[in-house]
Amino acid sequence: MRTALVVLLLAAPSLALGVTATAQQPVAGRLAGRVPAGVVAAVSALGDSAAARGLPVDPLVDKAIEGGAKAAPPERIVAAVQAVFARLGRAQVALQAATPGVPAADAVEAGAFALSAGLEDANVQELARICVAPCSAAEALRVAGTLTALGVPAPEAVELVRQTLRSGGKERDLLALPGRVEAELAGGATPAQAAAGLARAAAARAAAHGQSGAPPHGPPTSRRP
């Protein structure tokens, strides 16, 4: 028997409880006692490499801590942290290719998340390119990554974000996209169909407002292996 959903309204103005702020402690200090010594050494070295490249270090430490908490074998923890490091590097390269200057740390992290969700480097670059102020590249990447994690193919996820921005959508409209895709899924649409339908609707709005000229001729074709 399932318990039915209950809608509650909570109001509590107090600060966050049970949240550990990420302090700028040395990597070894944060990992001591949480992962094997060999992992501490390996992640510390990766942290040094990341810092030297201007990459955020916290995601590496977080992944190692996660691995320790999940009792993963040391080699797997190191491999997972290496994978995070690689994605951060790829995201940085993609962001730099999109816009000049040093990409913000949160954008690099968001880009790495998007890559882990299934987007490609070219998608990260494209999203950074189409997201001009006041749009936040980090937010666009998180949303696109979340859409992909929901099952939306990467091209459709990027297109949906693109059309939403072109139709004048603000940050709140971007943030609402995953929920809207989920609503379509509840109606029986596939993730690709849901995203394509929303993209077409956004494109139509853009065309109606004369913001983008001729609307696109349908969403990009899904490609399947």
Added chain:
Amino acid sequence: MTTVLHPLVKRFLDGELRLADLPPELHAEARAAERLLGAVDRAPVTLPAALEARVMAEVRQRVIAPSARRWWHRLAEPWEIRLRLRPWILGPALAAAAVLVLILARSQPPVPPVAVAAAPESVYVRFVLYAPGAHRVSVAGTFNQWDATTAPLAPAGAAGVWATTVALPVGQHQYAFLVDGRRWVNDPAAPMVDDGFGRRNSVVAVTAGAAGARAL
């Protein structure tokens, strides 16, 4: 004599049936069989980069036939493989209300997590897990450094339901539930990404807007 699983249990393993759809007398068999799937290693595999050099060394020895050249520009376009996630059912549209996330131990949760804005820096999110038979449940994630001791769930209301409220910093977080200190359970209602350890993490993003907080 070989043990043969009940056909309904096989359909359960296929994902066509939920545990609740099975007759009660099959539940134990289904749970035992499901441990098979829990042992599946889904960790991504990365092959050595040197493989590419070896392939290209072989390839450069070969002659490309003229008829193959016209395919290059089409092959060079990016391709994606669609990720398939189990469908879930949405609850009511988000307003300014907080909605409980009912996360089932097996499948089919309906609603994504949402909470109400507290202070601008944080948002309260209520996590609910349906885990009958569990003795202790906690939620761990990037918001508490994966420390399962800081956010235990407590029995709440109906039998088998566990819940807690956690204030999460505005931003995106990955999390999972830990049941009885040994079994990691996802929120199948939430988007999921590979955790790099053979499992998946659930993803929630919280933001404080004018109309209140929302979670993605």
Added chain:
Amino acid sequence: MLAGDTEQYAELVHRYRDRYARFATRMLGSVDEAEDAVQDAFIRAFEQLRQCRDPDNFAGWFFLILRNRCLAERRRVARAGPGTDAVVVLATEQADGPLVQEERRRALQQALLELTPEQREVFVLKHVEDLSYEEIAGRLGASIPSLKMRMHRAYDRLRERLKDVL
């Protein structure tokens, strides 16, 4: 012109190097064997490019080449007899922490290698690659009922093989 075409293929190799690595690893039981299979599949794919009738589906076509390579390898191992199976090497035991989950993973991987290649293939595609029966049928050109039959036999064999472990 030849150099240009080759470098474009290098891009494809880079893009798809890891795409099916997990599938090959689960099918063959070790990353080393998967690496060999993927390498061979890339070379075979290059040789047979003119036979790729649908350039819009290179990934799917490459998958079939790799799949056939994996199936052939398992049949070769099966003919060679016991003692030649690759041992799964995902990670060594950790000095601290529970071993149960890792032992279960290894046990299941070993049991997978004892299935027929066709049973293992459908199990890996569904429960590792998370494809639906419809997607698997489209990829392999098989009927859904036949896939389910293979899968359900696999369930029985795995359950029997692992009932004392899981």
